[in-house]
Amino acid sequence: MQVTQVEQQFSSQQTQATENWRIYLRILGLLRPHRMQTILTVLCIILATAFSLIVPGLLQWVVDVGIRTGRFQDLVWAALAILGVSALRGLFAYGQGYLSQAISSLVAYDLRNSLYEHLQELSFSFHDDSETGQLMSRMTADIEAVRNFFPMGLFRAVTAIVTFVPVLVLLFRLDITLSLITLISIPIMAVLAGNTIRHLRPLMLAAQNGVGDLSTIMQESLTGVRVVKSFAREDFEIEKFGSKNLELRELNMQAMRLSAWNQPLMVLILNVVLVLVVWVGGIDVANHRMSLGTLVAVTNYILLLGMPVRTLGFMINWFVRGLSGGSRIFSVMDTPSTITDAPQAQVMDKVMGHVQFEHVSFAYSNGIEVLHDLNIDAKPGQSIAILGPTGSGKSSILHLLPRFYDTKNGRVLIDGHDVRDVTLASLRRNIGLVLQDVFLFNATVRENIAYGVLGATDEQIYEAARTARIHDFILTLPDGYDTWVGERGVTLSGGQKQRIAIARTLLLDPSILVLDDSTSSVDMETEYLIQQALEAVMRGRTTFVVASRLRTIKNADQILFMDRGHIVERGTHEALLRNNGPYAHLYDLQLREQEEFEDQMLATQPDEQSEVLQ
Numbered sequence: 001m002q003v004t005q006v007e008q009q010f011s012s013q014q015t016q017a018t019e020n021w022r023i024y025l026r027i028l029g030l031l032r033p034h035r036m037q038t039i040l041t042v043l044c045i046i047l048a049t050a051f052s053l054i055v056p057g058l059l060q061w062v063v064d065v066g067i068r069t070g071r072f073q074d075l076v077w078a079a080l081a082i083l084g085v086s087a088l089r090g091l092f093a094y095g096q097g098y099l100s101q102a103i104s105s106l107v108a109y110d111l112r113n114s115l116y117e118h119l120q121e122l123s124f125s126f127h128d129d130s131e132t133g134q135l136m137s138r139m140t141a142d143i144e145a146v147r148n149f150f151p152m153g154l155f156r157a158v159t160a161i162v163t164f165v166p167v168l169v170l171l172f173r174l175d176i177t178l179s180l181i182t183l184i185s186i187p188i189m190a191v192l193a194g195n196t197i198r199h200l201r202p203l204m205l206a207a208q209n210g211v212g213d214l215s216t217i218m219q220e221s222l223t224g225v226r227v228v229k230s231f232a233r234e235d236f237e238i239e240k241f242g243s244k245n246l247e248l249r250e251l252n253m254q255a256m257r258l259s260a261w262n263q264p265l266m267v268l269i270l271n272v273v274l275v276l277v278v279w280v281g282g283i284d285v286a287n288h289r290m291s292l293g294t295l296v297a298v299t300n301y302i303l304l305l306g307m308p309v310r311t312l313g314f315m316i317n318w319f320v321r322g323l324s325g326g327s328r329i330f331s332v333m334d335t336p337s338t339i340t341d342a343p344q345a346q347v348m349d350k351v352m353g354h355v356q357f358e359h360v361s362f363a364y365s366n367g368i369e370v371l372h373d374l375n376i377d378a379k380p381g382q383s384i385a386i387l388g389p390t391g392s393g394k395s396s397i398l399h400l401l402p403r404f405y406d407t408k409n410g411r412v413l414i415d416g417h418d419v420r421d422v423t424l425a426s427l428r429r430n431i432g433l434v435l436q437d438v439f440l441f442n443a444t445v446r447e448n449i450a451y452g453v454l455g456a457t458d459e460q461i462y463e464a465a466r467t468a469r470i471h472d473f474i475l476t477l478p479d480g481y482d483t484w485v486g487e488r489g490v491t492l493s494g495g496q497k498q499r500i501a502i503a504r505t506l507l508l509d510p511s512i513l514v515l516d517d518s519t520s521s522v523d524m525e526t527e528y529l530i531q532q533a534l535e536a537v538m539r540g541r542t543t544f545v546v547a548s549r550l551r552t553i554k555n556a557d558q559i560l561f562m563d564r565g566h567i568v569e570r571g572t573h574e575a576l577l578r579n580n581g582p583y584a585h586l587y588d589l590q591l592r593e594q595e596e597f598e599d600q601m602l603a604t605q606p607d608e609q610s611e612v613l614q
């Protein structure tokens with residue numbers, strides 16, 4: 001290896017070590033709100049250790065003085081003292097165990113809350129680039145790793161230090177040679193531990209990422225179960241999960257193999273030390289250079305080191321897991337939200353709904369510009385229909401209004417205010433959103449409709465549902481408005497969900513509406529109901545709608561025809577037909593059919609309509 005390569009490797013190892021220390025310090029910082037409990041835990045550790053350190057001294061006295069003088073009463077007192085000291089040690093050991101577990105639960109509670117809060121605040125661009133499964137495993141497995149780090153790693157390490165240091169001091173007071181023999185074991189153990197940590201760390205990190213990958217696969221195949229089943233790809237999904245699971249098992253096995261020999265090796269080192277001490281000390285006792293009581297005390301002190309040494313392997317394991325879990329959690333916590341309130345952000349009251357795009361260009365996080373120099377002026381109450389081929393940027397325009405993303409250049413203004421100069425909460429309160437892919441929460445219909453408005457009255461909820469043409473349907477559900485919907489509730493059709501979403505938006509009574517109505521995969525009756533609901537919700541509001549229904553398009557005050565991020569044509573339906581440009585072309589190709597169908601519907605008697613619908 002060349003010198004520069006060695007230097008590079010050394011400096012990258014150093015950077016890694018500094019980074020690891022930084023993460024540990026941050027994990028320790030999580031104890032700050034629980035410093036009282038932490039101090040008490042350390043106090044319990046110190047007292048439990050101190051009491052256990054008294055026992056070898058008592059044994060030394062029993063051997064050297066008690067047995068020699070042969071006074072039965074003294075031996076009874078010594079036995080009682082050992083018993084009392086052991087009981088006190090047990091009491092403080094219990095305190096240590098109880099408190100360290102309590103602290104770990106409190107830290108996990110805090111961490112879960114702050115991570116969840118941060119995930120809620122992170123902007124869309126973060127979620128675009130993140131896998132849900134990975135985020136979920138951070139919320140669960142990684143937090144668990146940090147939680148266990150405290151009782152299994154940190155406090156065990158404190159116990160080890162609190163035991164090792166006084167034992168060495170006491171040993172040195174008893175016999176220097178035997179202490180030096182004991183001392184030799186420490187650097188050997190330290191090197192072994194350091195070596196294990198170095199090798200275990202990447203394995204643990206890979207295993208924790210693997211858990212995230214597994215969660216992603218599981219989450220995808222469960223939410224996409226319909227696609228999996230319709231393409232009969234169950235075997236493929238099982239295979240995908242199985243191979244990732246196997247990878248994870250291998251990583252865990254490697255980590256286990258690496259850490260499994262740790263404990264026996266450490267215990268072996270300690271036993272070798274014990275043998276050497278008994279051997280050298282035995283010779284000294286035989287030659288009357290040392291009392292038998294001293295040798296008993298020395299061996300008992302060394303045996304006291306056995307407990308921390310035996311658990312050193314586990315301790316290292318939890319140190320490494322805590323480090324990997326911590327680094328994964330902090331990497332999310334350190335990601336700033338790109339969309340936040342400006343320092344001087346104003347609260348925007350109810351707006352008139354004058355929306356302007358001034359020379360707006362926009363790119364997602366990959367930097368590719370998808371909207372170029374757009375200018376739009378929507379007067380209060382106007383409806384703007386956006387059309388264009390797939391991928392032309394229609395939805396991207398909608399994303400800029402509630403500031404899901406910020407523009408690259410140019411400004412979006414509402415009633416003359418740049419959307420970046422007002423608070424996000426007040427901006428979004430003024431904008432109602434109905435997207436094609438409706439999401440309903442695991443809650444009752446009532447709670448779903450009232451989601452955006454705290455304290456909405458029943459009458460307001462019913463009124464919104466009536467306007468959205470869904471009230472009558474809700475009354476037919478088993479528990480009416482108290483019926484559970486979402487994953488664990490009744491299954492609603494796409495059209496029913498969409499009308500509930502429309503009612504949810506209506507209740508908000510926003511001045512500006514953003515509708516993504518781009519695909520309509522519903523039957524004609526639902527289509528009619530949705531159309532009516534949409535018209536009701538649009539009345540008197542500035543509306544931006546990605547439209548596919550001819551009626552919405554024809555009634556629009558402005559039609560914007562998009563192509564590859566540019567507005568290539570704009571105007572009313574009639575004006576654009578006269579223009580004979582891309583809109584007229586689309587009209588001839590797709591929309592005219594709808595018009596003819598509607599004309600036919602109008603000309604047909606109501607009782608014949610069902611035949612036409614079929």
Ligand SMILES: Nc1ncnc2c1ncn2[C@@H]1O[C@H](COP(=O)(O)OP(=O)(O)OP(=O)(O)O)[C@@H](O)[C@H]1O
Nearest residue numbers: 128364365366370389390391392393394395396397
């Ligand atoms: N989250 C994203 N990250 C990166 N690029 C994106 C993202 N969302 C959309 N794009 C890209 O931006 C461009 C415009 O997409 P947009 O969804 O606005 O088009 P659209 O006209 O609404 O399409 P459709 O009619 O298919 O819904 C496309 O090239 C698309 O690949």
